[in-house]
Amino acid sequence: MERMTAFLIYLCLNQVSCALTHVFVKKGDDVVLNVTETDVPEDFSLLTWRFSTDDVLVSFDSGPQPKIRDKYAGRVEPDVNKFSVKLKNLQKSDSGVYAARLIAAREKIVAEYNVTVQVSCAVTPVFVKKGDDVLLNVTETDVPEEFIALMWKFSTNVLVSFVPGQDPTIRAKYAGRVEPEENKYSVKLKNLQKSDSGVYTARLTVDQDNTLAAYNITVQDPVSPVRLMVDSVSSRSDSCNLTVTCSAVDSDFSHIFRCDNKACYQEGGEITKSDTSFQVYPQDESIICNHSNHVSWTKHMIKIQDHCIQHxxxxxxxxxxxxxxxxxxxxxxxxxxxxxxxxxxxxxxKIENTIYTVPELETIQTNGESSAHDEPGPSPTTTYSTVGFHNRKDSTETKRNPQPETVYAQVQKPSKT
CATH class of the missing domain: 1.20.5 (Single alpha-helices involved in coiled-coils or other helix-helix interfaces)
Incomplete structure (x- = not known):
């Protein structure tokens, strides 16, 4: 490093231009190192692009084609602009200073770039329900064996830092809410609240700072329940129109559905309010109201056939x-x-086939005299019955068809002596 710094100082003192342009490139991307054609005179002898001080990538001379070093074949190609080059599929080891050196009447640097290749600078959106945990992940292969420090930051605040050979250091402010994960260099944020929404980055310091991972975390409340009500029904011979209202704690609206013998068609569309979404739609002979956000959802539905004969x-x-x-x-x-x-x-x-008997009375004489005290009143008698047939004509039908006969007694009362 000291040798390269001294060399650059020497160039700055002896050359026309030594402006250094900083360029940040994501790992795997390409970058163009540009030289304007007006900076190169027609009678130049040689122009070379170099990485660090001595490693020549490509050289231009008076010939028709530039000469690319075998080491960089397929990774360096001339650009549309004459004397400019494109570096392809850059890796972290390609970070460093690239200079275009011109040899004409005298040597000078016509362009110089400090290229920094970052592992990843893409921000990943993450939605978390209030009170839940979230894992911020860094793959171990993205961290070199030799590094100065790796820090997880929330905005500009450091949550936890990793230093080789030491245990992770958690800031007192986040004690109990941040803990290292089994996957080395990853961390878990616990019991997130809405105030924890924001961008979290993993910054790696080697010779320079790189962003290894970035997460844009949004903490959301679960959505409130909804209720779907039918306001009115208009039925015809071949259709049924419903006006429904789907309401939640913080909103109230209505949408009209027109139903034919096949489906229901909604007038309007999805309703979005801040970070939540309301949808009212027909499905499987029902109307459904859905209230949702990125972390939760709730719905209420009614059966169409409960309110009108639709089909x-x-x-x-x-x-x-x-x-x-x-x-x-x-x-x-x-x-x-x-x-x-x-x-x-x-x-x-049954009544017509019943035979009745007439009871007959018969006097029975008793031996002996009656006692004197019995004279004033009637003498006691004993009544017997003699059985005989009731004198009645049988019906023609009865004579023809023998019927079961019922025999009754005919009783006659004896005369007094």
Missing amino acids: GENRNHYILIWIGVALATFLLITAVLIYLRRRRTYHRE
Whole structure:
């Protein structure tokens, strides 16, 4: 380094120009090192592009084609602008100073670039629900064996630092909220709050600073529940129109859906409010209201058929059900009437086939006299019955068809003596 610095100072003292241009390139990208054609006179002897002080990449002379060193074949190519070159697929080892040296009447540097190749400077967006944890990752292969320090920063505040041969150092402000992960150099942020939203970077210091990883973290609250209500229904023979309102804690709106025999069509579209999104849409014979953000979602749905007969086949279905109920009711009533009629017929026939008897009274004489105290009143009697047939004409039907006969007694009261 001291030798290169002394060489550059010498060049600055003896050459016309030594302005140094800083260029930052992401690993794997290309970069153009430019020389304006007006800086090179027509009668020049040689122009070379060098990496550090002695390593020549390509040389231009009076010949038609530049000469590229075998070491850089496929990685260095002349650019459209004469004397400019493109460095391709740069790696971290390609970081350093590149200079264009011109030899004409005297030597001078016509262009000089300090190229810094960064592993990654792309910012990764991450959304986290309030109270959850998040992992900030750095792959171990991105960190060289020899480095000065690696620090995770939130804005300009250092959260934790890694130094070779030492344990990670966590700032007291973040104790209990930041912890190193099993994957070396990665960290976990715990119990994130909305105030923790922002950009987190992993900065690696070797000879110079590089950004190894960057995360833009957004902490969000879970969305509030929603409720879907039907305000009005307009039905026709072949369609059904619904006006619905989907409401949440912090919003109130309504969207109209027009439904035919195949689907429902929404008037309007998705509603977005700050970092949340409302959607109202038909799906599978239902209307759904969805409230969501990047970390949570909730929904409420209603069945269209609960509010209107939307499709022809549904109407036919209900008609068939009513016909079936009416038919079943008719058959039940008919069966009951037939049963009652048969029951009355059987009871009448039973009465007509019954034979009654007339009771007869017979006096039975007792031996001995009655006692004196029995004279004032009637003498006690004993009544017996003699069995005989009731004098009644049998019906023609009864004579023809022998029926079971019932025998009754005919009783006659005896005369007093």
